[in-house]
Amino acid sequence: xxxxxxxxxxxxxxxxxxxxxxxxxxxxxxxxxxxxxxxxxxxxxxxxxxxxxxxxxxxxxxxxxxxxxxxxxxxxxxxxxxxxxxxxxxxxxxxxxxxxxxxxxxxxxxxxxxxxxxxxxxxxxxxxxxxxxxxxxxxxxxxxxxxxxxxxxxxxxxxxxxxxxxxxxxxxx
Amino acid sequence: xxxxxxxxxxxxxxxxxxxxxxxxxxxxxxxxxxxxxxxxxxxxxxxxxxxxxxxxxxxxxxxxxxxxxxxxxxxxxxxxxxxxxxxxxxxxxxxxxxxxxxxxxxxxxxxxxxxxxxxxxxxxxxxxxxxxxxxxxxxxxxxxxxxxxxxxxxxxxxxxxxxxxxxxxxxxxxxxxxxxxxxxxxxxxxxxxxxxxxxxxxxxxxxxxxxxxxxxxxxxxxxxxxxxxxxxxxxxxxxxxxxxxxxxxxxxxxxxxxxxxxxxxxxxxxxxxxxxxxxxxxxxxxxxxxxxxxxxxxxxxxxxxxxxxxxxxxxxxxxxxxxxxxxxxxxxxxxxxxxxxxxxxxxxxxxxxxxxxxxxxxxxxxxxxxxxxxxxxxxxxxxxxxxxxxxxxxxxxxxxxxxxxxxxxxxxxxxxxxxxxxxxxxxxxxxxxxxxxxxxxxxxxxxxxxxxxxxxxxxxxxxxxxxxxxxxxxxxxxxxxxxxxxxxxxxxxxxxxxx
Numbered sequence: 177x178x179x180x181x182x183x184x185x186x187x188x189x190x191x192x193x194x195x196x197x198x199x200x201x202x203x204x205x206x207x208x209x210x211x212x213x214x215x216x217x218x219x220x221x222x223x224x225x226x227x228x229x230x231x232x233x234x235x236x237x238x239x240x241x242x243x244x245x246x247x248x249x250x251x252x253x254x255x256x257x258x259x260x261x262x263x264x265x266x267x268x269x270x271x272x273x274x275x276x277x278x279x280x281x282x283x284x285x286x287x288x289x290x291x292x293x294x295x296x297x298x299x300x301x302x303x304x305x306x307x308x309x310x311x312x313x314x315x316x317x318x319x320x321x322x323x324x325x326x327x328x329x330x331x332x333x334x335x336x337x338x339x340x341x342x343x344x345x346x347x348x349x
Numbered sequence: 350x351x352x353x354x355x356x357x358x359x360x361x362x363x364x365x366x367x368x369x370x371x372x373x374x375x376x377x378x379x380x381x382x383x384x385x386x387x388x389x390x391x392x393x394x395x396x397x398x399x400x401x402x403x404x405x406x407x408x409x410x411x412x413x414x415x416x417x418x419x420x421x422x423x424x425x426x427x428x429x430x431x432x433x434x435x436x437x438x439x440x441x442x443x444x445x446x447x448x449x450x451x452x453x454x455x456x457x458x459x460x461x462x463x464x465x466x467x468x469x470x471x472x473x474x475x476x477x478x479x480x481x482x483x484x485x486x487x488x489x490x491x492x493x494x495x496x497x498x499x500x501x502x503x504x505x506x507x508x509x510x511x512x513x514x515x516x517x518x519x520x521x522x523x524x525x526x527x528x529x530x531x532x533x534x535x536x537x538x539x540x541x542x543x544x545x546x547x548x549x550x551x552x553x554x555x556x557x558x559x560x561x562x563x564x565x566x567x568x569x570x571x572x573x574x575x576x577x578x579x580x581x582x583x584x585x586x587x588x589x590x591x592x593x594x595x596x597x598x599x600x601x602x603x604x605x606x607x608x609x610x611x612x613x614x615x616x617x618x619x620x621x622x623x624x625x626x627x628x629x630x631x632x633x634x635x636x637x638x639x640x641x642x643x644x645x646x647x648x649x650x651x652x653x654x655x656x657x658x659x660x661x662x663x664x665x666x667x668x669x670x671x672x673x674x675x676x677x678x679x680x681x682x683x684x685x686x687x688x689x690x691x692x693x694x695x696x697x698x699x700x701x702x703x704x705x706x707x708x709x710x711x712x713x714x715x716x717x718x719x720x721x722x723x724x725x726x727x728x729x730x731x732x733x734x735x736x737x738x739x740x741x742x743x744x745x746x747x748x749x750x751x752x753x754x755x756x757x758x759x760x761x762x763x764x765x766x767x768x769x770x771x772x773x774x775x776x777x778x779x780x781x782x783x784x785x786x787x788x789x790x791x792x793x794x795x796x797x798x799x800x801x802x803x804x805x806x807x808x809x810x811x812x813x814x815x816x817x818x819x820x821x822x823x824x825x826x827x828x829x830x831x832x833x834x835x836x837x838x839x840x841x842x843x844x845x846x847x848x
Contacts, residue, residue, distance in 0.1 A: 179815050183807060192815045201812050208808055212816045218706050222813065233817045234706035234723075234762040240814045241705060245806060246757035247769060247799075251814040279698045280729050284535065302532075305699045306690075306733040307515060307540050308583075309532055 181240075182252045274336035275312060281305030283329050283337070292320045294340065301337060318342040350666050351375050351426045351450070355419045356390065358430030359409060360720040361736050362642070363390035366428045369658040378422040380415060382408035384728045389720040396422050403730040409433045410542070412440050419449050426450035426665060428658075432732060435641040436463050436510075437541075452665040454640050458617040462638035465509050466547055468615065472635050475614045477607060480626065480634045482549030493530055494523065496548050503551040506530060508537030508544075514584030515540040519551055554786040555626040557581070558593050558633070560608035561649045563660055564618045565670045572605040573653050574679040576622075576645055579785040580774060582697065587767070587790075588774060589645035590684045591652045594745065594783035595627060604633055611635060620646075620661050626787075644687065644737065647718060651683035651741040682748040685739040686756065686775070688719075690727045692765035694799050701727050705763035710755040714741040717759075727764055735766065745783065749775055769799055 179190045193200045201208045211223040222229050232243040240251040285302040288294055294314045301312045318340040325337055354370050355378040356363045363379065367390060370377045379394030384403040391397045398418045401407040408414075410433055419427055427449055429435040435453065442456035453459065462468045466486055473479050482500055486509040487493050497504050497520065506529050508516030516537035518529035530546065538544035561573040577593030578586040596604065608623035615638065622643050624636035646657045655677070664670070692700040704725050709717040719736030727735070738755055742748030756772045774780055777793055802810075 177815075177819065179818060181811055181814055183802075183810065188807075188811055190811055190815050192819060194819060199812065199816060201808075201815060203808055203811055206808060208812055210812055210816075212813075214816075214820050220813065220816065222809070222816075231813055232706065232708065232760050232762065233813060235817060235821070236703075236705065236763075240817055241762035242810050242813050242817075243760045243762060244810055244813065246772065247802075248760075248762060248765070249802070249806075249810045251810065278695070280701050281699070282729075299528075302535075304539065305701070305729045306731060307536075308699070308733075309536055310698060 180253075183249060273315070273318075273340055273342055275300055275314075275338045275340060277303060277331040277333055277335045277337055278310060278312060279303065279305055280332045281310075281330070283325050283327055283331060284309060286323060286325070286327055288320050288323075288338075290320055290323055294318055294320060303331070312337070314340065316342055351662070353378060353395075353422065353424045353426075354452070354662070355380065355415070355422065355424035355427045356394070356430065357409065357415050357427050357434055358432070359385055359388055359390055359731065360734065361718045362430035362432075362644075363388075364393065364720050365718050366430060366658055367393055369656065369662065373659060373662060375662070378418065378424045380409070380418055382730070384726070384730060388725075389722055398422065403728065405433065405730065406542075412437075412443055415440075416443060416447055416449065420447070424449070426452055426662075428452040428662070429641065431641045431644055436639075438463055450665050452661050453619050454617050454621060458615050459640045461615050462617065462621070462640050463510065465507065465511070465637050468638060469635075471614055472611060475610065477611055477614070477635050478633065480549045480552060480636065483547040486545040486547045488534065488545050490527060490530060493546070493548065494526060497523065497526055500548055500550050503553075504548045505551040506533045506546055506548055508533060508541060509547050510541035510543035510545070511537060514581075516546065517584045520548075552626050552628055552634070554788050555579075555628050556593065556595050556786050557586070557624065557636075558595065558604065558627045559622050559624040559636075559639075559643075560605055561620070561622055561643075561646070561657070562608050562612045562617075563620050563657070563664070563670065564612055565664045566618055566667055567669055569670045569673070570609045570612050571670060571672065571674050571677060572608050573649050573655060573657075573677055575601065575604065576643075576648050577785070578645060579787050580780070580789055581787055582790050585687075586645065587687050587689070587771065588684065589648050590682065590745070590748070591648045592679055592682065594785075595631070600631060600633075607633075607635070611638060619664050620657055644734070645685050647716060647737065647739040648683040648685045651714070651716070651739060652679045652681060653677055654680070681741055681743050682745045683739060683741045684745075684748045684752050684775075685737055686752060686771045687734055688736045688738060688759070688761075688771075689767050690733045690735050690764055691767045693767045693770040693797065694765070697767065699729065699733050700765035701729050702764045703727075704761055706760065707762070708758075708760040709736070710738065710758040712751075712755070714751065715755050716740070721761070735761070746781075749781060770794070770797060773797065 177192045181188050191202045197211050199210045213221045234241045238253050242249045281303040284304045287299050296316045298314045299311045303310050321339040321341045323338045353376040356366050367377045377394045378396045379391050380400045381391045382403045400414050434440040438456045438460035441451045444451035503521045506518040516533045518533045520529045534544040557578045564570040576589050576591045578589040580588035611623045622639040625633040627633045690700050691697040706723045707721045716739045740751040
């Protein structure tokens with residue numbers, strides 16, 4: 177079986193072969209032999225020549241969450257990865273750049289107007305979640321082209337709150 | 350004793366209070382907002398009533414609604430937990446008028462200590478050392494600017510109704526003051542409904558040392574020793590412990606007696622915490638009284654063996670304190686880590702969403718106070734605290750090792766938490782040697798990044814992902830096959846008949 181995964185935006189191709197509880201995995205030029213026993217839907221025992229570890233797993237349709245060595249690893253499935261690549265292409269096109277919501281929350285204050293020039297690090301908006309305020313600042317100099325929300329609106333992570341044209345200002349300076 | 354108590358809170362503290370009530374044989378009424386319909390506190394209470402929409406002002410801060418639910422469900426007392434209405438003296442007063450017992454101080458004492466400035470005046474008059482700064486609140490920039498000049502930068506801006514770091518800002522120079530004031534006032538307004546602020550001299554590199562005090566309605570006041578809460582991020586405590594390595598017996602006695610004096614001066618009853626800042630010269634300053642059960646109360650419970658929530662309920666019911674000062678002892682060492690829904694890799698921004706699987710660590714002297722369960726949705730409307738992990742050890746080192754192990758075995762899958770960061774702090778040599786102050790995180794973790802995963806770990810993780818995928822597709826096949834054979838699917842609608 178061939179599988180495509182990514183961890184922290186890095187892609188990996190795997191091939192897996194299974195015989196009873198024994199697995200042979202090829203990841204790039206590495207080959208690993210393991211024994212795995214699924215104890216419950218969320219727990220498995222994983223053994224190799226160095227010993228046995230108890231590992232916890234949970235998954236959704238597009239992600240696998242793994243607790244291993246005291247850390248949570250998030251493994252993305254291929255479908256999700258394709259979508260992400262498509263989106264990031266869109267974001268990078270042209271000189272306009274979007275200002276995206278860093279987290280889900282409520283837009284408390286919009287401190288700029290459309291067509292207003294902004295300085296690097298200037299406060300653009302204040303987003304509130306969990307009773308704490310977080311300000312979103314301009315990454316560099318530019319002109320605000322479009323504001324997609326108004327104060328009081330709810331936003332989700334990654335939603336484009338406003339567009340800023342960085343090119344114009346850069347050409348002038 | 351009460352027959353029924355309403356818990357005007359949510360999350361881990363609501364669960365904690367309900368469990369105390371269960372042990373005392375008291376029935377409970379849980380209130381909940383629309384997003385908390387299946388929250389743990391709602392699952393385990395005897396009675397549950399919807400208060401309103403998710404925003405706190407429409408639910409957990411809605412005094413009229415909560416009072417009417419208390420009457421409607423015949424609850425004789427209300428436990429406010431911490432946050433929300435816990436330190437709202439109008440709410441305490443309203444309870445008194447309505448003939449409902451508020452489990453906490455009387456409204457007069459609460460108003461006095463909750464008025465941070467009023468209590469500064471009272472304590473100053475009683476010769477209790479306070480931090481130099483303003484004795485009046487303001488909402489006017491020009492006035493604030495003049496006061497800041499008088500005190501001298503850096504100054505600390507505080508919400509006069511505040512607590513828990515909300516509305517707090519350190520201001521290093523005059524040009525930062527306006528933004529700090531506006532942000533602080535907005536945050537204060539949204540958290541407490543009161544936007545006024547004041548300034549204090551900012552004391553550099555202090556330790557935060559607080560004393561747990563408990564007072565009954567019969568004039569008995571006992572302190573249950575200190576907690577050191579110097580490990581803070583954005584003025585939010587994240588790790589607390591008892592005892593503090595900074596106190597010797599003499600200083601502990603002196604601070605404990607001062608804390609009791611603060612409580613007596615305020616006419617305060619029930620459980621309260623007297624916060625002090627301890628500077629490098631071991632001079633201490635009264636900061637404020639927290640008129641509630643504290644987030645970090647389990648630390649005190651571990652070292653003294655006293656159940657603070659049960660004591661709160663008993664005192665509210667008019668009982669005498671069952672111990673005197675000389676009866677209480679501070680034994681061993683306890684540490685608490687607060688688990689927040691924050692992403693340590695993304696500037697500690699809130700991490701929201703579904704927790705697909707949770708398993709909390711267990712073992713001797715390991716305690717988790719939590720409202721979590723597998724499948725819970727973490728909402729943006731409330732405080733990011735998910736749970737608290739508390740351990741006890743024979744000494745500080747023993748407790749640190751136990752905490753390290755417990756953090757490694759705290760499994761929360763689906764959203765990010767700052768557990769990896771807590772582990773890094775616990776393992777830091779300066780923390781291990783007890784060399785802490787409120788600047789600890791800024792000084793030692795200015796730009797913390799998760800350690801890079803090595804190739805071996807990545808390979809194993811990928812292997813686990815692959816095996817999980819394989820097993821899942823297999824399972825589906827097997828379940829599909831089974832379901833074809835099971836009679837339950839073919840007999841049509843069925844019901845259980847009583848015999």
